[in-house]
Amino acid sequence: MKVLVTVLPKPSVLDPQGAAxxxxxxxxxxxxxxxxxIGKVIELELPDSTPDSEIHRIAKDLLSNPVIEDYSISK
Incomplete structure (x- = not known):
């Protein structure tokens, strides 16, 4: 399955690239x-059996910095 992880700065975090x-x-x-x-989109190719909890773990612990970024997942 293809999964898209979108990572953006939290609304409370200064985004100089976005301002520019x-x-x-x-x-x-x-x-x-x-x-x-301005953020980033990461495309993952995962087995169909991958649990949502593992996808969220990848997004939270590897692909984003939860202190300053939010992420969303699209399948």
Whole structure:
């Protein structure tokens, strides 16, 4: 099974890359864009029998820093 793990900075954490991207969008003359956050997407190929608990463990303990990042999982 293919699993996507999306990792983004927590809303309370400063995201200078996101702020720079938002500013660049405004400089293009585009309006209506609010906050921009930049993160990463990791694609995992796992056996269909992999329990959700193991997927969450991989995401929490290996792919993200739970102090400053949130993650979400899509199958």
């Amino acid at each position: 991207a938002a500013e660049a969008i405004r400089h293009l003359g585009l309006t209506g864009v609010g906050r921009v956050r």
